[in-house]
Amino acid sequence: MPKALIVTHAIPDADAVASAMGVKKIVGNADILIPGGLNATARQLLGKQQVLVEWPEKEYSLIICVDFSSEKMCPGILERKEKKIVIDHHTPKREFLKHVDGYLIDKNAGSTTELVYMIMKDHGIKPEKQLRKIMAAGIYYDTVSLRVARKTSLLAMADLLETNEVNIAEMIGSIGIEPEESEKIARLKACQRARLLRENGVIIASATVSAFEGPAASSLMQAGADISFVGSKKNGRIGARARPWLTAKGFSLSEHVFSKVARDKPWISYGGHKGAAGMQGIKQEEFKQVLEECVEKARKWAKGL
């Protein structure tokens, strides 16, 4: 069988890397491309597994995109001539789907890894011990340590554990994914610099860091915020999180905050889920105001709660 190319989004998370490795197990004859290079997560999960970090010149039989449904998350994808298929759990950009030849997208799946595991199961493919751990990590991290996991995520996790000898924490801990020091510092700085606002029982926290705005927004949540916005002026990005009790009441970061803030700013794009989303392309000169507007839109929604 001719060779396939499995590609993740740039700056991959555990879910993206685990999905790619799972798809490689299914397909067999395939290369993995992590566009833009390896970050700490990719290095730790891949171990000795060799991957490409730049688009190769040669042509493949098929490109399999994992964990993204927007060309913005994977620069260079649209220039490729090969047929493409997508396996993902994000809300897809319609424009992107016009360029692909097939897709398995389930917005209700807690992770792409879980979808890949379903394919494995359907085909009677059993991942070996190390890959089981990696796939468990993919599910674990994308479901916020299983806090937002649904039944299918938990069933996949239970299968991946296979024996009763270890618990989830031991299994994930054994691969030793540690955030980079710069990420830990960004998380701590977000907590140190957090500006708090209370509206109608909802605590909204915001902060600026130089990078890792998404994880930093998660740290504000762990510390007690109900909605958090953490921006990086340098990267022109804002990461945001909202607690499940708010999304259960209908709150959506994309709908109630980002779409409104970006309405007359077509250079800003955004994506993600109701309770975890990000915005990018923010200009330096408008950064402070955009961050404040995010807080204000969230406050407005909380007021009507």
Ligand SMILES: [Mn+2]
């Ligand atoms: Mn994912």
